[in-house]
Amino acid sequence: MDVLLRTLGEPKRCEIVRLVWSDELAASDIAAHFPDVTRSAISQHLGVLRRSGLVKERRDGTRHLYTVNRSEVARLRAFLDSFWTDSLERLRDLAESEQQLKGDR
Amino acid sequence: MDVLLRTLGEPKRCEIVRLVWSDELAASDIAAHFPDVTRSAISQHLGVLRRSGLVKERRDGTRHLYTVNRSEVARLRAFLDSFWTDSLERLRDLAESEQQLKGDR
């Protein structure tokens, strides 16, 4: 999970995820959105995103087309949700064990 | 927002956030959960968490008590949600402009 967090912690990578959220874009299209860094830098960011599973790659001739892998972003969102639900579970467990104590008396 | 992501991208800091999620813990209590790193390392992680706003600090005598700042975690969750809602908005805008085109004809 920390991999996902660190991957999105890089602003350019986060922006790339937004770019390919609903459109399928070629590496060059993505690079064109970042005029002040090299195409190589973007290619490396795409590599990180690919390896972390946040984007999927499809090839069409020489073009490498990228799309977001929404399920991975969903997984991250679920992870954040777990901060709340886990504490609710703890509260529920606490309530249950108190109930248990009552029954034992 | 990348600050929040990077801060939680460090496993120990993420664990600390969980630790102080529903309990208020002193720095020493937190450090006790990480036997294989120095207290100093934990203190520095607490500094990062404090500066990123993810935890609040309260002092009681010599003890520094930490609690999570849930609103910041909520802000991060909302940010992830925005990936979906933003694309919905784009879809809605698209639908609206198509509606507009229809009306113009």
Next chain:
DNA sequence: CGCTTGCGTAAGTAGCCTCTAACATAATCA
């Protein structure tokens, strides 16, 4: 077949991050 286009990879560098060890500070206790 050579040349171009689209893209990834390798090598090197500068900066950042995490850690430990040592020191500093502030509150409490005897």
Next chain:
DNA sequence: TGATTATGTTAGAGGCTACTTACGCAAGCG
């Protein structure tokens, strides 16, 4: 007050990250 406890801060080492430049490789075009 001097010693102790709880904590933060500083300095430096080692590793990781993001960048650029240079090169490699495959697909298509003439």
